[in-house]
Amino acid sequence: MRDFTKSKQAFAESSQLMPGGVNSPVRAFKNVGGDPLFIDHGKGSHIYDIDGNDYIDYVMSWGPLILGHADDQVVADLQAAVTKGTSYGAPTLLESQLAKMIQKVVPSIEMMRMVSSGTEATMSAIRLARGYTKRDKIVKFIGNYHGHSDSLLVDAGSGLATFNITKSPGVPEALAYDTLTVAYNDEAAIKKVFAAHGDEIACVIVEPVAGNMGVIPAKKSFLQTLRQVTSDHGALLIFDEVMTGFRAAFHGAQALYGITPDLTTLGKVVGGGLPVGVFGGRREIMHEITPDGPIYHAGTLSGNPLAMTGGISTIKQLNEDLYTAMDQKVTRLMAGIAAAAKQYQVPIVTHHVGTMWSYFFNEHEVENFADVQKSDQAYFAKFYKALLQEGIYTAPSQFETNFISTKHTDAEIDQTIAAFERAFAAVSQG
Incomplete structure (x- = not known):
């Protein structure tokens, strides 16, 4: 024992x-x-x-x-980076270098913002979708977990599922009201929701392969339905690939299924073991973020040079x-x-x-x-x-x-x- x-x-x-x-x-x-x-x-x-x-x-x-724990190349690159400084609060070439690598692997991400966690990435993508469409309601799927921001804690997976929590205390009822939840892989249900609320829905956010209730692959027809109904009603489709990006396949679940979302969130592998997240997508949508547009986003440690180094070193080897x-x-x-x-x-x-x-x-x-x-x-x-x-x-x-x-x-x-x-x-x- x-x-x-x-x-x-x-x-x-x-x-x-x-x-x-x-x-x-x-x-x-x-x-x-x-x-x-x-x-x-x-x-x-x-x-x-x-x-x-x-x-x-x-x-x-x-x-x-x-690449496993303490990969020799990632460790060496991080050791070299930390001797130069841990954070500057100013742009570095590393941010653009990683962004170009991500664009090459996930072409639907025409522009992006670096953040410090998957939660921050999905939260920011939701705010962007609401601001871009000028609508409030969002659709998520029961058992999908997109981080612990208020709008996304309704019927979520991961730790909430572990502790049998369907709605977290501290989340205002108004936010819960604007979050519509549907069973995963249920095409009829999503069509019904859009028939009732289509013109009020800003976006659908989905794990294209669910990973926060165990691994549950989406049916291709289900994801195709999401792409169709969002396009028909002027809503945005967000693929939460914080987990599936560089994991479900090299080019992500969107390449595996052959479906292009409007926005994508990434994390995990992109930081090579350091805290990081990314949200990005179509250029015209991303231009609505400050300072180009009116939709606010900021982060003191966004694009942190150590996290960028970890991501660059990892993706280079894949x-x-x-x-x-x-x-x-x-x-x-x-x-x-x-x-x-x-x-x-x-x-x-x-x-x-x-x-x-x-x-x-x-x-x-x-x-x-x-x-x-x-x-x-x-x-x-x-x-x-x-x-x-x-x-x-x-x-x-x-x-x-x-x-x-x-x-x-x-x-x-x-x-x-x-x-x-x-x-x-x-x-x-x-």
Whole structure:
């Protein structure tokens, strides 16, 4: 049995200093029970907790570390950057360099603004859509999470799903009233909403591959419907690719599905492990932002040189061959997990898109948040603890996504499948 004594002590102390002992709620392990692990360091595909335990990591800082922990080139580039200064509050060439790299990979982003988080990116994109269209209502999908800004906390996924929160206290009713929620992948419902409110809707924001209720791919026809109804009614279509950008595919989910949104938000990989976000899209829309236009946006640390360096260093190393290799490994991992579950007669559904993957202890297809909620969360909690004992670190919630990196080896995929088999055996034996 692995010893977690130091992590337990650290959590007891942090609980006196921070609400729930953490600075982001899903870290608290509430969905799986017990105390969270406190991490000392990571390298490649592994992390090491303060008790000295070694894990194959599939959280990867919730997505950013596509090159693994402490990639040698990223570390070297960041070390060189920090010696020049950490922030200037003034333009640098790094911002334009990263912007051009993003444009090349995601051509729909004709102009962009750098920000410091995914929440800031989606919040700013919503404000821009409302200002551009001169409308107030927005549409989001139940179980999609777009950060913790007020308008987007209605029927959200991620940590809110983990804690069974449908609307957060502190969000004014007026904002909730202007946020229309629809079931994910429900084409009939979105058509009905636009038939009733089409001329009042500023935008639809969607995760083109849901990642904040586990991985749930959108049906292509669903995304095509969103593109059609928004265009017909003069609303904007926002793809929240904070998670899927550089993760669902090299060129993002929009390339995977062949659908061009009006605005896109990015994060995670774009910072190479540092806090960053991006929102951008059609040039005529982006020109409405200050100082070009009247829609206000600002950020003291936006375009931070260290975050820009992390993103540049990461994206420089990515190519289609790496994505092909990662996709093959995830495909094999999913098949191995499904086979292990079948061996122990455990109902399971596995999903993966590109470098994103998850599993649901569920007997039926999982296409939306209501389906996810029917999964066996009690079994998930038991299974999660068994996986930790086997040295596998996955997302500590049924409502989150796992990730692979370029550093995960074929041998580690085999180790992981074997660990899943042993975890199923351990749980089945009680």
